[in-house]
Amino acid sequence: MTLPAPRYITYVPLTDLPADPANPKGHEIERVIASITDHGFVETVVADERTGMLIAGHGRREALIEMQIRGLPLPDGLLLDDDGGWLVPVTRGWASKDDRQARALLILLNRLPEAGGWLPGPLATILEDLATADPDLLDSLCFTDDEMENLLRQVDPETLPQGPDGTSTTDHDDLYSGDGGLADSGDDDRATSTCCPACGHVFSPGR
Incomplete structure (x- = not known):
């Protein structure tokens, strides 16, 4: 006899996804909506079989409800x-032992992704590529100017991708003002800018 898998994914009506009122995590709903709009619904929410409430995915649930209220199209996924109701993929099969475990996991599932930090080299390489190839996609990541400057101070510019011939694609002298600051890029919409030390591209990560 084959036993059922301990974890499985099923589609559940959005209206049948109760949030846990004890959830202490806030959410930047507009950013979650933008992510779902741009990339689809990628990460399933998770239900606690003991309580019937969500154990992960409260922000995604709230974003989907707001998208539906606004009359936005059904997201991919x-x-x-x-x-005509929206059906959401939910990971099922996990059950908490008691309320304390459930509430601890509510916090842990949000703390774990941030705990490891970022590897400066690989992160800078990806961001530098986005800065040159797709600035709008870079902007969607919402890195602030301070975060970008701190990151770029941690990496060796020689390790980052440059132009196809291995040389800088932009004249660095044109990007800096005489006092060591960034020169005006000439684009009012992207006035607050950061310069990549590898390719010289000026971009606005915090827009």
Whole structure:
């Protein structure tokens, strides 16, 4: 006899996803909405079988409700039921032992992703590529100017990708003012800018 998998994914009506009122995590809902709009619904929410409430995915749930209220299109990754309701993929099969464990996991699942930090070299390489190839996609990551400057201070510019011939694609002298600051890029919409030390590209990570 084959036993059922201990974890499985099923589609559940958005209206049947109760949030845990004890959830202490705040959310930047507009950023979550933008992420779902740009990339689809990638990460499933997780239900606690003991309580019937979410153990992970409160921000995504709130964002989907707001998207539906606004009349936005069904995101990629969701399904429609016969009445036009949104069906959300939910990971099922986990059950907490008691309320204390459930509330501890509510916090832990949010703390773990941030605990390891970032590897400066690989992160800077990806961001530098986005800065040159797709600035709008870079902007969607919402790195602030201070975060970018701190990151770039931690990496060796020689290790980052440059132009196709291995040389800088931009004249660095044109990007800096005489007092060592950034020169005006000439684009009012991207006035607050950061310069990549490898390619010289000026971009606005915090827009």
